[in-house]
Amino acid sequence: MTHLLITVQWLDDRYHGLLGREGPPEWPPSPFRLFQALVAGVGRRDQLGTNLGKALEWLEKRDAPIILAPPSCAGTIITRFVPNNDGDKKIDRQDRLTSKTSRPTIMLAAHNMHYLWWIGEEENEEACRVCEAAKYLSALGWGIDMAFADARIIPENAINTLEGVRWQPRPEIAQDVGMLRTPIAGTLKDLNEAYLSALGRIEYEKPLKIVKKAKVFEYVYYESKERPLGRPNVVFEFRNDDGTRFNYPQDRFVHLAGMLRHLAGKLMANSPPEDIENPADWVRSFVFGHGNGDSKPHRQFSYLPMPTIGMAHSDASVRRIMIAAPVGTDRLLLHLAKLLEGQRLEPTTETRIARPPTLIRIHRDNVARYYIESATNWASVTPVILPGHDDHKPDKTRKLIEKALQQSGIEQTCEFEWSSVSRFPKSLSAHKLDSTGRSMGYVRPAYLLSKTGVHLLLRFNSGLNMQGPLVIGAGRHCGFGLMAGVATVCDGSGNYQTAIAAPSL
Numbered sequence: 001m002t003h004l005l006i007t008v009q010w011l012d013d014r015y016h017g018l019l020g021r022e023g024p025p026e027w028p029p030s031p032f033r034l035f036q037a038l039v040a041g042v043g044r045r046d047q048l049g050t051n052l053g054k055a056l057e058w059l060e061k062r063d064a065p066i067i068l069a070p071p072s073c074a075g076t077i078i079t080r081f082v083p084n085n086d087g088d089k090k091i092d093r094q095d096r097l098t099s100k101t102s103r104p105t106i107m108l109a110a111h112n113m114h115y116l117w118w119i120g121e122e123e124n125e126e127a128c129r130v131c132e133a134a135k136y137l138s139a140l141g142w143g144i145d146m147a148f149a150d151a152r153i154i155p156e157n158a159i160n161t162l163e164g165v166r167w168q169p170r171p172e173i174a175q176d177v178g179m180l181r182t183p184i185a186g187t188l189k190d191l192n193e194a195y196l197s198a199l200g201r202i203e204y205e206k207p208l209k210i211v212k213k214a215k216v217f218e219y220v221y222y223e224s225k226e227r228p229l230g231r232p233n234v235v236f237e238f239r240n241d242d243g244t245r246f247n248y249p250q251d252r253f254v255h256l257a258g259m260l261r262h263l264a265g266k267l268m269a270n271s272p273p274e275d276i277e278n279p280a281d282w283v284r285s286f287v288f289g290h291g292n293g294d295s296k297p298h299r300q301f302s303y304l305p306m307p308t309i310g311m312a313h314s315d316a317s318v319r320r321i322m323i324a325a326p327v328g329t330d331r332l333l334l335h336l337a338k339l340l341e342g343q344r345l346e347p348t349t350e351t352r353i354a355r356p357p358t359l360i361r362i363h364r365d366n367v368a369r370y371y372i373e374s375a376t377n378w379a380s381v382t383p384v385i386l387p388g389h390d391d392h393k394p395d396k397t398r399k400l401i402e403k404a405l406q407q408s409g410i411e412q413t414c415e416f417e418w419s420s421v422s423r424f425p426k427s428l429s430a431h432k433l434d435s436t437g438r439s440m441g442y443v444r445p446a447y448l449l450s451k452t453g454v455h456l457l458l459r460f461n462s463g464l465n466m467q468g469p470l471v472i473g474a475g476r477h478c479g480f481g482l483m484a485g486v487a488t489v490c491d492g493s494g495n496y497q498t499a500i501a502a503p504s505l
Helices: 031-044 051-060 121-134 156-161 187-199 250-270 279-287 330-340 368-372 394-407
Strands: 002-010 066-069 072-074 078-083 097-102 105-107 112-119 147-155 165-170 179-182 218-223 233-239 302-307 318-324 358-362 377-380 414-419 453-460 483-486 488-490 496-498
Touching: 002 121, 002 156, 031 051, 031 121, 031 147, 031 179, 031 187, 051 121, 051 187, 112 121, 121 147, 147 156, 233 330, 233 368, 250 279, 250 302, 250 318, 250 330, 302 368, 318 330, 318 368, 330 358, 368 483, 394 414, 394 453, 453 483
Parallel strands: none
Antiparallel strands: 002 112, 002 147, 066 112, 066 165, 072 105, 078 097, 165 218, 179 218, 233 318, 233 358, 302 318, 377 453, 377 483, 414 453, 488 496
């Protein structure tokens, strides 16, 4: 068995590519971005119509490659002020400056990356042409990410000699984070059309034409030890009848979880997934979360309202809700997501909502990503409800936290700190009562009233990046103990900074 290997070497240790125009940072650089760079290199030599172009057409049809990347960390956000070329009303450039932010990914080892495709013996000729095309690559990422590439065909046993963190494609996984773009049949043609539209955007005495954007590609999930596979999840936004966002007070978020669970159970009972034995029992256990009367843990959906965080003026109101499922149950989750799309929540006597919101599924949302992207440090947005009462004894609190982590399936070693106050400034206290005995904090279901609540900060050892969502404690299936990633950035020289939440680009 042989493989086509393309190795990219950067001249610097910083990579500036983003997953989208507004971020977040893309790591590792996607196969689609590499393909764009190869097309650009061959195109500059005007050889897309030659055998080199045909070789790229062959490459775009290959399965997603394995990627070996250097270990990395997120760099510091840098804001630059440049003239706004869209506005020429003010002649003085200083009067029309606009801010542009960038956040590099810093490579902590050798500044190179390997892409590996399996090839058959009959495909050696096309692979050799791709090796020739790789010589013309001059940048990967932004224009400032200068690089060069080398390519060759290697045997199977040579792969183990390559250094780097292995990123494995998992096409069967569907998540909103960890997805990288990969080329498919037609990508080369689409990129060429986008390039030609950019060349023809200006025509004498005619309106400025819109530049076509590349759109022929697919998303594939990539997993590695830097980004372990997290729980499958889907995110819905609450919408009013007029299309505006519906928001609900954060202290009563548990009402939304209850309404969604009730609706999910009703829909799944009427239309259960295929191959489910005893659908009624399955809905009772997996969808509603009712136990079987024994001590064995059972698997179930979690309904997680998400307070709005991450931006300067976030008010922590709930506008979105996530459903998380056990690892390996993507099919069941997607079945439920299809049933819920466009459905209206049903009001209860507790909520007293005159016009309940409609559920609209969203992807790659700027708020949801704080809850589901990988991070080493995590802080609770809603309080963690411990499996018992600590009697105000620190030693007992520590033991209850350790028990809560174990019950939540977190086996990785970590350090933790606890407090009654969240690291997120708009989140409410973990206390149930204030100093006068009046109710405060978050509304709790009756079965959680007697238990201690705390806010947690987790730091996973050895810089392990844990994939969200992370939900800890006795109320983890209805939104208590919901954690968000705390950003850690470095400058490449071993100096680290920690921010409360990953800043938005």
